[in-house]
Amino acid sequence: xxxxxxxxxxxxxxxxxxxxxxxxxxxxxxxxxxxxxxxxxxxxxxxxxxxxxxxxxxxxxxxxxxxxxxxxxxxxxxxxxxxxxxxxxxxxxxxxxxxxxxxxxxxxxxxxxxxxxxxxxxxxxxxxxxxxxxxxxxxxxxxxxxxxxxxxxxxxxxxxxxxxxxxxxxxxxxxxxxxxxxxxxxxxxxxxxxxxxxxxxxxxxxxxxxxxxxxxxxxxxxxxxxxxxxxxxxxxxxxxxxxxxxxxxxxxxxxxxxxxxxxxxxxxxxxxxxxxxxxxxxxxxxxxxxxxxxxxxxxxxxxxxxxxxxxxxxxxxxxxxxxxxxxxxxxxxxxxxxxxxxxxxxxxxxxxxxxxxxxxxxxxxxxxxxxxxxxxxxxxxxxxxxxxxxxxxxxxxxxxxxxxxxxxxxxx
Numbered sequence: 001x002x003x004x005x006x007x008x009x010x011x012x013x014x015x016x017x018x019x020x021x022x023x024x025x026x027x028x029x030x031x032x033x034x035x036x037x038x039x040x041x042x043x044x045x046x047x048x049x050x051x052x053x054x055x056x057x058x059x060x061x062x063x064x065x066x067x068x069x070x071x072x073x074x075x076x077x078x079x080x081x082x083x084x085x086x087x088x089x090x091x092x093x094x095x096x097x098x099x100x101x102x103x104x105x106x107x108x109x110x111x112x113x114x115x116x117x118x119x120x121x122x123x124x125x126x127x128x129x130x131x132x133x134x135x136x137x138x139x140x141x142x143x144x145x146x147x148x149x150x151x152x153x154x155x156x157x158x159x160x161x162x163x164x165x166x167x168x169x170x171x172x173x174x175x176x177x178x179x180x181x182x183x184x185x186x187x188x189x190x191x192x193x194x195x196x197x198x199x200x201x202x203x204x205x206x207x208x209x210x211x212x213x214x215x216x217x218x219x220x221x222x223x224x225x226x227x228x229x230x231x232x233x234x235x236x237x238x239x240x241x242x243x244x245x246x247x248x249x250x251x252x253x254x255x256x257x258x259x260x261x262x263x264x265x266x267x268x269x270x271x272x273x274x275x276x277x278x279x280x281x282x283x284x285x286x287x288x289x290x291x292x293x294x295x296x297x298x299x300x301x302x303x304x305x306x307x308x309x310x311x312x313x314x315x316x317x318x319x320x321x322x323x324x325x326x327x328x329x330x331x332x333x334x335x336x337x338x339x340x341x342x343x344x345x346x347x348x349x350x351x352x353x354x355x356x357x358x359x360x361x362x363x364x365x366x367x368x369x370x371x372x373x374x375x376x377x378x379x380x381x382x383x384x385x386x387x388x389x390x391x392x393x394x395x396x397x398x399x400x401x402x403x404x405x406x407x408x409x410x411x412x
Contacts, residue, residue, distance in 0.1 A: 012127060012185055013136055019181035020120075021143040023083070026174025028151020029158065030090065033167035034106075040164065042099050054103060058110030059353040066115050067346025068198055068206045071339065074189045075123040076182060082116040083179035091172035094165040118345035125333040125341060126188040130404070134286075134330045138278035141322035142271040149264040210347045213340060219402065220335045223287075223393055224344075227328040228352050230291060230386045234298060236359035237379050240372060245310065248373050255307055262311050266318025274322050283334075283403045286327030288391045293320035295380075295387035302373075302380035335402055 039048050070078065089105050089112070096102050128136045158167040214221035245256050274281075297317025304310040336344055359379075366375040393399070 013132070013139075015181050015185055016124070016127070017136075017139055017143055019178040019185075020140060021147060022174050022181070023178040024144050024147035025151050025154070026171040028147050029155040029167055029174075030171035032152050032155035033159070033164050033171070034093070036159065037093070037164045037168065038099065038102065041102075047099055050099075050103065051106065054106045055110045055113075056353045056357050058107045059114050060350055060357075062111040062114040063118075063346040063350040063353065065198065065203055065346075067118060067343035068203055070115060070119045070122065070342030070346065071206075073119075074187065075119045075126070075342075076185060076187055076189070078119045079116055079123060080179045080182045082112040082119075083175045083182065085112050086116075087172045087175035087179070090175065091169060093168055114346070114349070118342045118349070121329070121333070121345055122338055122341045123188065125338055127185070130334060133333050134283065134326065134405070135275075135278045137326040137329050137333075138271070138274045138322065141326055142268075142275045145264075145267040145271040145322060149268050206343050207347065209340065210343050213344070217335075219393070219399060223390065223402075224328070224332055224336075225348065225351075226386060226390050226393070227287070227291070227324070228348065229355070230295070230324075230383060230390070232352060232355045232359055233379050233383050233386070234294075235356050236363040237298060237302070237376060237383075239360045240363055240376065244372055244376055248371075248376075249305060249307075249310060251307055251310070259307070259310055259314055263314040263318040266315040267321055270319035271322035273319075274326060278326065281323075283327055283330050283405065284394050286323050287331060288327075288394045290320050290322075290324030290327050291387040291390050293317075294324050295384040298380045298383050302376040331402070334404060 035048055035051065038051060041047075086109055089109050093102060093105055096105060124136065125133070155167055158170065242256060245251050245259065246253070251259075274286075294317045297313045297315070297320070299313070300316065301310055301313030304313055333341075363375050363379055394403075
């Protein structure tokens, strides 16, 4: 019976990874295709830039209430439904006659993603045992990194041999395949659980509950928020990446493309190494080492004045990215109750999206008022200080209970 259960767990994990991998691969094909599609349709760089604004706006307008629905809904059914909705929305994009209708479709796509991601984290937590979460999350990082490297390459081939429309429709098919694989997975919800209609009172009560939980469990909330805050600053730096590399360091477009490829290889190499080492590395080490080394990579990049220095920074931050992400996600899954996980993810995600827009604008505007080098160095120093603070929090001896590795430790 135990052998059979273990085989079922492995099969379920494999199905889930396949679903995530196929969907991620389709996403990276789609990112390339939709940018080219909009540029061909409008001939406007501003219209293409608008694509990158829609996601954060949709996240802000959706995440602050989506968690209330996620925690009360059947997570597997909700994930299947959002995959089907995203398949339909992507499939109709080539038939839309105006840029504004495309923006509406992309807004709805981002809104559906705001439901899918928190629901998937909760579902994974319920499906995968404590002992296997860290390993699963490392494999998930490997799959996502592989999609990051392979997806744009596939998009390039598709654009050469077919058309932009075909590349977009392939993304729609990937969502359908993902929905089918999720359909094959077991239902992990408690019997008799029913969805409830969302009301203003329920929404207010849920925000109060998240606030009360965060105050009562300030250490968990603090580590989780600090881990997210780190990436908020990093995204602000990433938004100025092409400007910094070409105008400040003085590299060419070809050099920039090569640096992006090197970073992708770093992601893939790091996630590959972690998939083999995950069981031997503690959650504490993943969090502490991961964030510290990613911060070091950004610091080297901000001070770089040559292709080699920038490449070294990108390789380091790419390699250790999966370490930090796996550590934070596993910490979150092991400490936050499944019953409120959707609300915690969504409400913290709302705050993250607001701060993301703020930091992108702050670094962008400060780069116009001051030399961009100063803005990037200041941001990288802030990232490094955040990693040192996180390292201090993670390695406090009195907090070892939050870094349990097995069900036996959880039950203590």
